[in-house]
Amino acid sequence: MLSVKNLHASIEDKEILKGLTLDVPAGEVHAIMGPNGAGKSTLSYVLTGRQGYEVTEGSATLDGEDLLALEPNERAAKGVFLSFQYPLEIPGVPALTFIRTAMNAQRKARGEPEITAPEFLKLARAKAAELKMDFDMLKRALNVGFSGGEKKRMEIFQMAMLSPRFLILDETDSGLDIDALRIVSDGVNALRSPDRAMLVITHYQRLLDYIKPDRVHVLSAGRIVASGGPELALELEREGYDKYARAA
Numbered sequence: 421m422l423s424v425k426n427l428h429a430s431i432e433d434k435e436i437l438k439g440l441t442l443d444v445p446a447g448e449v450h451a452i453m454g455p456n457g458a459g460k461s462t463l464s465y466v467l468t469g470r471q472g473y474e475v476t477e478g479s480a481t482l483d484g485e486d487l488l489a490l491e492p493n494e495r496a497a498k499g500v501f502l503s504f505q506y507p508l509e510i511p512g513v514p515a516l517t518f519i520r521t522a523m524n525a526q527r528k529a530r531g532e533p534e535i536t537a538p539e540f541l542k543l544a545r546a547k548a549a550e551l552k553m554d555f556d557m558l559k560r561a562l563n564v565g566f567s568g569g570e571k572k573r574m575e576i577f578q579m580a581m582l583s584p585r586f587l588i589l590d591e592t593d594s595g596l597d598i599d600a601l602r603i604v605s606d607g608v609n610a611l612r613s614p615d616r617a618m619l620v621i622t623h624y625q626r627l628l629d630y631i632k633p634d635r636v637h638v639l640s641a642g643r644i645v646a647s648g649g650p651e652l653a654l655e656l657e658r659e660g661y662d663k664y665a666r667a668a
């Protein structure tokens with residue numbers, strides 16, 4: 421599904437990604453771990469097309485299609501979704517309204533008709549029930565006054581509604597407590613499916629106790645320097661990243 425080859429990318433003329441190669445097949449969950457400043461968040465921004473990141477070499481394709489040639493909204497319409505590390509609070513806008521607007525923007529980019537109000541509500545009720553969410557919470561202004569755990573739950577709900585095909589969770593700096601860890605991991609596990617792939621970026625081995633990745637990759641100084649099964653995350657927890665540190 422996702423195929424990244426020899427990707428080089430810079431911010432303000434500083435090269436951050438230095439020949440990154442990564443394949444995530446459909447149906448799999450891959451974890452990326454690595455020391456602070458390795459380029460983990462940069463990878464997620466380059467894949468989603470955030471401004472300010474310049475790709476100087478290499479490629480990234482989704483189902484064979486050149487991702488890097490697409491505008492950010494076109495990537496979203498193809499089903500690329502990056503979780504929000506710092507969730508937006510939008511006073512006055514009910515969460516459901518926000519999500520319906522996002523859904524219709526995606527549909528428009530795909531040339532599909534807008535979802536009708538009854539269809540949308542039916543889907544929202546079904547997804548809320550699946551995720552054991554209180555439906556009334558979705559009528560409140562988006563994230564305003566929500567606890568950390570409630571914001572995480574809202575994020576997972578948004579993902580379930582938008583039904584992305586390729587999902588990136590960058591949790592590095594969010595300081596998840598144990599409740600939030602469970603919410604995120606239950607949500608991710610519920611979204612596992614044969615036609616969807618996920619990249620879970622994390623500092624915490626703990627998250628991977630709940631998510632159980634198919635593969636674990638170590639990102640150090642802008643490259644994937646080691647890959648393995650879930651046992652690699654345990655090794656990193658025990659021994660740290662020193663072994664994998666390389667001269668930048």
Ligand code: ADP
Nearest residue numbers: 431432436455456457458459460461462463592
């Ligand atoms: P990680 O997520 O692995 O901690 P990042 O991708 O956030 O790493 O950052 C990788 C490197 O890029 C770091 O050295 C960081 O200081 C640098 N960097 C990140 N954003 C910017 C920016 N806007 N301008 C210049 N350097 C940046």
Ligand code: MG
Nearest residue numbers: 456457592593
């Ligand atoms: Mg960081």
Ligand code: MG
Nearest residue numbers: 460461592593
């Ligand atoms: Mg980061």
